[in-house]
Each structure stands twice: as structure tokens, then as C-alpha cells.
Amino acid sequence: MKFGIIFYSILGVLALIIGVYLLQYLFILSIIFFIGAFINGVFIYKEYNIHKSDKIEYNENTLPDEIIVKYSRSGRIIAIATYSIFMMLGILFISSIKFKMNFITIFVLALLIAFTGYFILKIIVEIKKISKVMISVNGKGIQIENNPTCLWNEIQLEKIIVKRLVSRESKHDYKPEINYLYFFHGDEKIEINIDDFDITDYQLSQVLKIFRSRYNNSGLI
Known part of the structure; x- marks a missing residue:
């Protein structure tokens, strides 16, 4: 348990530091690292809770x-946060496209919209699973x-x-x-x-x- 908590803590701190650093350059990219730090926090909670739950007897x-x-609520939170990272990446790529009326640009834009929409649907599915x-x-x-x-x-x-x-x-x-x-x-x-x-x-x-x-x-x- 200690190794898992230490490992996720290090990753979480690194993701948080990188997210803060990127705030001055690219807001959406920094949000992705903040989500990564949050995921590691949930992993720490899940690791601790698993060992705590093992002691509960009926x-x-x-x-x-x-x-x-x-x-598992923590499992759903991790899944939602992970899918949110891919959704944010999709939004980042869509916002960076310089739109031109040609086939390649429209095709790439359609792919990115489909990519982003897919992970939005995955997030909705995970939210429904909670209850x-x-x-x-x-x-x-x-x-x-x-x-x-x-x-x-x-x-x-x-x-x-x-x-x-x-x-x-x-x-x-x-x-x-x-x-x-x-x-x-x-x-x-x-x-x-x-x-x-x-x-x-x-x-x-x-x-x-x-x-x-x-x-x-x-x-x-």
C-alpha cells in the first residue's frame, strides 16, 4: 500500500507542477495536467480505501x-477524468485548426469532432453508471x-x-x-x-x- 501511495503522490505532484507552469502558455493543456493530478489523488484514495475496506467485516x-x-464511485471518477483528458485534447486540436475550405481540413475537423464527441458520450455513460x-x-x-x-x-x-x-x-x-x-x-x-x-x-x-x-x-x- 505504501509504495502505491508514494508512487501516485509523486506523479500527482509532478502533474500539478507542470500544470501550474503551463498556465502562462496554454490554459487547456494545463487543465489536462490538473486533471492528471486529480486522477492520481483519486488513485491514492482508492489504494487507501481498498486496504481499509478489507478490515470491514459483516x-x-x-x-x-x-x-x-x-x-465503484472512485473507479467512475477515474474513468470520467481520463475521458475528460481525451475530450480536452480534442478541443485543443479543434481550436488550433486554421479553417480552410478544402477537403483535407474538413476531413480532419470531422475526425476531431467525432473523436471529441466519442469521449463526451463515454463520460455520459460513466456518469449513468454511478447510480x-x-x-x-x-x-x-x-x-x-x-x-x-x-x-x-x-x-x-x-x-x-x-x-x-x-x-x-x-x-x-x-x-x-x-x-x-x-x-x-x-x-x-x-x-x-x-x-x-x-x-x-x-x-x-x-x-x-x-x-x-x-x-x-x-x-x-
Whole structure:
């Protein structure tokens, strides 16, 4: 954790210094570096929050009647800020074009407008994700997004699994891990990537065990 925070702090300070320096020359370019400094600040918060969240444990007495899982807010902020950099670059290039009525100029301008518009749409999509409910777990069962609730008596083998990405071209032993919510609903196998959500794999594992225990002890089996 310390290395990550130090690394992002150094990058953030450098981006901030460059942004301040460029203020006297090109305002839009300086804004890009300010956004970069902001992104590093969010990374520092995310790095700290991940380790802090790992210490939070649920138990039968503290777990509410329903757990709502959404996209990670810090992840959305990072994505929005990153797309904003590309949007600002598009605006910078558009503003620097000396418009002439010829095919090449019009073609380049159209490409830049499309480039900028694409990242504006990406920003809008990320903003909408902030309030979107991805998983709901309660006494009835598990609901994925807006799909019908999978009832506990129809669910089997609910757990968190880890998959490791293996590349034939990789010469290193490190294999990125991806966490999934995994269960069978009837004969259907369901896997949902949870790494970009606002709950850790350990916390969600606890939630599944407690709600399963509540259901088993409710006499509704």
C-alpha cells in the first residue's frame, strides 16, 4: 500500500507542477495536467480505501436486510477524468485548426469532432453508471441488475471464485486475478465480474454466507 501511495503522490505532484507552469502558455493543456493530478489523488484514495475496506467485516447482527452493490464511485471518477483528458485534447486540436475550405481540413475537423464527441458520450455513460444497481442480495435471493430475482431455493453453490488471466506470450509468473460472483440458478451458471464494484470479494463472500444462513434457518426451505 505504501509504495502505491508514494508512487501516485509523486506523479500527482509532478502533474500539478507542470500544470501550474503551463498556465502562462496554454490554459487547456494545463487543465489536462490538473486533471492528471486529480486522477492520481483519486488513485491514492482508492489504494487507501481498498486496504481499509478489507478490515470491514459483516456479521449476523450488523448486516442489514438488503445489500445493494453498485459500481465503484472512485473507479467512475477515474474513468470520467481520463475521458475528460481525451475530450480536452480534442478541443485543443479543434481550436488550433486554421479553417480552410478544402477537403483535407474538413476531413480532419470531422475526425476531431467525432473523436471529441466519442469521449463526451463515454463520460455520459460513466456518469449513468454511478447510480446503477448491479447486484442486490436480500432474504429472497440475488438480483442481477434489472433481471428477475433468483430465489434462494433455486440457487446453488453461491460463492466468490477467482480466475487468473494467463497469456502464452507472457514470460512472467504474475497472472492478474479477476473475482467473480458465481452461482447456479437452476441449470444456468451465472458469473459476474465484481472487481469494479463498491464491495470487496471478501465482503460479498460474507454477505452470501449470512443470507444463505438466514434463509436456511427461516424454515422456508
